Amino acid sequence: MAKRGIDLIEISGGSYENPKMMGNGQGATFIEYARMAKQTVNTPIVVTGGFRTEEGIEAALSNGDTDLIGLARPLILQPDLPEKLINGQMQPIKLRHFSTGWSWLDHPVGSLIGLAYYEQQMARLANGKPIKQPRTAWPILLKTVEEQGLQALIPRRG
Ligand SMILES: Cc1cc2nc3c(=O)[nH]c(=O)nc-3n(C[C@H](O)[C@H](O)[C@H](O)COP(=O)(O)O)c2cc1C
Structure with missing residues (x-):
């Protein structure tokens, strides 16, 4: 390159x-x-x-x-x-981990939730809205399914 x-x-x-x-x-x-x-x-x-x-x-x-x-x-x-x-005012950033409350479910959907949360927040910022800080993974998952259908939950290959 x-x-x-x-x-x-x-x-x-x-x-x-x-x-x-x-x-x-x-x-x-x-x-x-x-x-x-x-x-x-x-x-x-x-x-x-x-x-x-x-x-x-x-x-x-x-x-x-x-x-x-x-x-x-x-x-x-x-x-x-x-x-x-x-301006020397940066505080250390801590990224949240969003859980469904069930570790067996967190495992397969974990990276999807991680990406989907930030995608959803970028869309909010682009529309002039503040970011959301949900307590669990559920609102993130529901919005993903609402927008992309259940197939969003099937792991992608490749
Ligand atoms: C919602 C989202 C979408 C991303 N899409 C891409 C992408 O299309 N191509 C890419 O190379 N990296 C993509 N990334 C990875 C970021 O560019 C970056 O490498 C990664 O988030 C690590 O940086 P960070 O620790 O500062 O978040 C994406 C990250 C997020 C959160």
């Missing part, structure tokens, strides 16, 4: 069946890989995934492990996060 003159390489990972990028992020998940990539190419590198604290972001940038950092879910919860970060 570097040889083809691409402007920026973003490092994240996983798939929707095994979404490693959706981990709860104790430190940045892909920083090791970025460090290796940076030794190989001059193209600017951005690491996305797992940045939750100002200290973590500062460390990744000042160590030179990555040129830029990407924020996904924290930015959905707090769209003004970059401003807070610049």
Whole structure:
């Protein structure tokens, strides 16, 4: 990609069946890989995934492990996060885990709930509404089925 003159390489990972990028992020998940990539190419590198604290972001940038950092879910919860970060007012971000109350059900639908929650909140933000913080996974699941039908609950392959 570097040889083809691409402007920026973003490092994240996983798939929707095994979404490693959706981990709860104790430190940045892909920083090791970025460090290796940076030794190989001059193209600017951005690491996305797992940045939750100002200290973590500062460390990744000042160590030179990555040129830029990407924020996904924290930015959905707090769209003004970059401003807070610049003003030194960023509080550590904790991502919620939504449970159906049944662990046998949480297991197969866990990654679906994780994605669906943030998709639904992005739609709310786009419509000028504040994000919702449900107590359980049920409102998220019901909205998903309402919008996409029961097939949304069948794990996707590939
Ligand atoms: C609702 C949602 C949709 C996403 N869609 C994509 C996608 O289409 N392609 C992709 O490469 N990553 C996608 N991601 C992954 C994010 O880009 C990012 O790598 C991941 O959430 C880890 O960053 P975070 O810990 O800051 O959330 C998605 C994440 C969420 C929450």
